[in-house]
Amino acid sequence: MTTALQPPLPSHPVLRLRLAAHSGMPRPIDGAWWPRSYDLLTELPKLLAGLPRKWGHITSVTVNGATWSEVPGRMLVSNQPVQLHRSLATSAAHTIVLLAPGRGRWDLLVVPPDTTAEEAEPLMEAAAADHV
Template identity: 65%
Template structure:
């Protein structure tokens, strides 16, 4: 009797992270890029975002966002091997997320709403990736 090799269990492929970052600048900028999540489910979307950030950004310790559009989530999450504090602020801009890493810096990303059509999302992401001044979400 011949036994066929057992193939390892594989998880379904994860969709690509829709993230565009501005090139490193000599100083602070108003917007550091854009993120286009597939939903407003933080538990599903945040791990992919944090895992996809440049290693040079360091350990992202906190995420600040306007809580209105996002699904409920705990105040802390274990994401990509690290604890991340979630802070919801009604005063935060509705279409931004702020990531902070102690001793490394702060990065502000435009959040393109998940239901945005690709034709509309692409120009927003492209502008955010080359933004040097203030960029407002349309």
């Protein structure tokens, strides 16, 4: 009898992020992020670490203040300061805005953490699709 070894579980859960292909044309949404919780202090460093290097250093992040738990004025991410802003606009309830000076602005759809995989997958796919 042989025993199949299970691969070890990753020490860090895989970042659930889908980004649209860069086309040079402005887009209303640049992709989707599916965090595991509404704890911004835990989730944001993981998101920023998983972004493409060409986006540069994100210095400012705006989230919906009614959606996320605690949102301090700023935090250190990889020893770099990041300004955090709260928006109460209902039009941006499920988005996060990332700014990198001299590089650009990216708006990501935030899929609620309690969304099932069956519900999240089409949302993430649509946010990253070319026809958005």
